[in-house]
Amino acid sequence: MPKNLLHTIQLPKDLRKLPEDQLPQLTQELRDFIINAVATKEGHLGASLGVAELTVALHFVFNTPKDLLVWDVGHQAYGHKILTGRRDNFHTNRQLGGLSGFPKRSESEYDTFGVGHSSTAISAALGMAIANKLKGDTTTQHIAVVGDASIASGMAFEALNHAGVTNTNLLVILNDNAIGIDPSVGALKNYLTQVNLDGAPETDTIFEALSFNYSGPVDGHDLSVLIAALERLKNIEGPKVLHVITKKGKGLRQAEEDQVKYHAPGKFDAKTGDLHPRSNEVLPPKFQDVFGKTLVELAEKNKNIVGITPAMPTGSSLKFMMEAFPDRAFDVGIAEQHAVTFAAGLATQGMTVFCNIYATFLQRAYDQVIHDVCLQKLPVIFCLDRAGIVGEDGATHHGIFDLAHLRSIPNLIVFAPRNEIELRNILYTAQLGLELPIAIRYPRGRGNILEWEHPFQTIEIGKAAPLKNGGDIGVLSIGTVANNVTEAITEIESSSAEKIAHYDIRFLKPLDTGLVHKIFSNHKHIITVEDGVKKGGLGSTILEFAAENNYENPVKILGIPDEFPEQGTVEELQDMVGISSSKIVEAIQSLLPAV
Structure with missing residues (x-):
């Protein structure tokens, strides 16, 4: 039996001592370690499995932590954590007093930037690159690993637009697997899919139009190809993009076949990959499902109702509306600012707009809430999912600021239901024709009422x-x-x-x-x-x-x-x-x- 390699790796410097032909074995051990850890402790699975080869290749080729590696969002960084001194503590991942589920600067010098919300990596890495350039450092490498769902965000494009004219030592790794948490959407996704099908395009890519040196697409599960590409790009000056094709959930059949469910599947059997059977106990509904099912019920009678989510149709349960009324429900991708102003535009034309955004992500669209909705008294209905303390996802995801930052905005109604029936009734009330926008905030998880689908009742605005x-x-x-x-x-x-x-x-x-x-x-x-x-x-x-x-x-x-x-x-x-x-x-x- 081959010697176990993973347990000889305390830090990336140990990894770089291995001959290249042993890296496939190390990658498989890393993938198995992640599967076994998440099977018993829960967490994000598919994203980290999909970048196992890329993670090994990056730490093999680059001199981390001197070379600065930034992971966008961080769902995919479990392998990175395991290879950077945290393998023995990884069983504490996402637990009280344990490791954070996302890269965190105070946790390790290898975590160069704290992440949890998407599309920040290119901006951060560009800032690092320009800082080092100003200091006269021409040797440090700056690498941002960004998914195809995240790179479609406005902030990522803003960073690409800036980076293209800086001539800085910046490498953007586009990890293209056609899915974020739910499948990626939009014109850029279609473009990247076509590039993948055609191979390297004969005409300029969108990245070359932004003055990036573009390479790819390359197989993200072929270590020798990855390493060769990264070694070559180390010696090319200026901003660069390496387009890498991966499969989310790679190495676990169920995670490959059901990428949405296995993004964060809960506990499962590490040997078979099967989820643990669910209890037959009848449980109260999730607040998300109360929202989603009630919205469909309302939309059946109110033809003006439309729903919007920025990339969370499954998590928010807007998927029910998308299935029932596909022309009246919109996943706009990771684009909270656009989601809010898009909702405002719809509202100007008399549509009844339910804009569903996780409370922690609404922070990213604060100006749009003020300038585009509340200032104009447009009656957008904001449904703020996962409000309050959300648990194991930690500081980046708690929805604890919404009450405070929304209360200060004129013309905005702010409501928080205490149970599922109250949520159902405020959704009904809101679509009757409010003259002002309203923010309805509710928590992640289940309520306490089994029989919640009562006849609708109107809630008097402003009454406790x-x-x-x-x-x-x-x-x-x-x-x-x-x-x-x-x-x-x-x-x-x-x-x-x-x-x-x-x-x-x-x-x-x-x-x-x-x-x-x-x-x-x-x-x-x-x-x-x-x-x-x-x-x-x-x-x-x-x-x-x-x-x-x-x-x-x-x-x-x-x-x-x-x-x-x-x-x-x-x-x-x-x-x-x-x-x-x-x-x-x-x-x-x-x-x-x-x-």
Whole structure:
């Protein structure tokens, strides 16, 4: 049996000592290691399997970490982490206190740039290249590995446009597998597919038009071809593109055949590749599915409804709309800015537009929300998926800033449903003809209600919902964290629980000022609870209200402190930041002696 090579590799310098003919064996061991790790610990699978050869080739040819390697998004960087000193700790990947699921500068000198959102790598690598050029460094190599879905983003094109006139030592690796999380879309995808079919085109490529030296396409699973191409490009001056064709999920049959499901498949059998059988238990729906199925139901009666997603039709469940009404549902690719202004354009012509964007990704289109939608009072319906703490994806993906950054925008309604029925009803209400845009934010994962498809009811805009009467302490929550508050009150003994009232604010904006006046008048102490940042969110709103109306009641704010929470389970992280049911119990009990 051949000697195990992977366990002799602590750092890339060890890899570079191997003869080239041993690299295929190392690559297979790396691929097997990733499969076994993700099978038991979960995580992103297909993307890292697809670049196993490319990862080995890059660290073999280039003198990392002196040569600077930037991975776009980072879904595909597991092999990179394993080869750069983190193999023995890889079992902690995406766990509380463990390795991040994405490249992270504070974790390793080999992680040259922190990533998690797409299309940043070329800009970052170009910045590094120009910095070194200004310092007189002409030997350091700067490599950006970008997928075909990411390179279609506006930011990536902005970077290519700039880089083409800089004559810097920049190499862009286009990892072309025709899929991001869902299949890639758009004219550029069609162009790259044609280049792949035709081989190297006779006419200038789009990259050559941008003054890049273009090479390819080459087989991304042929190590000898990859290494030869990279060695050659090391000695070519100026910006360069190497077009590499790979297969996402390479080496695991199921991951190759079902690339969407095996992007992040959960736990599976490492030997067979089969997903673990699902339980027959009937579970409450995912909030994403409540959105997707309700939208189809509404669209069947409202012919003006259209849906938009920037590259997340499966994750957001807009796929249901795309299947039912393919002419009225649009995947615009990784292009959040375009998605928002596209939605605005549709709205000017009387369409009822549901623009579904993950909360963390809406940050990328903040100007468009302000300038193109809210300033013009266009009634776009923003559905912000994966709001709040999302868990193992960590700091780059938590949707914790939306309440704060949206509340400051004039003309925008901000709503957070506490359960599936509330989400269903606000979607119904929004399409009846609001005069202003609305942002509806809801979490990743399942709700708590099995029977959620009730007849629609209209929600009065700006009205909160009292959930429990009580005496001296008034607890105000927004969104699904209301469940934690309810659990906390239930845990407190009945005599004390009678002193606690609970209100679901629902609308951060417009605030139900009439009810909030009553809350300050009826309760000595106020507690606010939110799964967003403290600064600028619900607590800040209530404090501003108190100051404006000369209320002196003490207000305790429970929410996410002024820091970036790392990876971990939702339950672990909620407890760390103080919004778990047990931490809410502690907050309430700290006030009970005073009342």
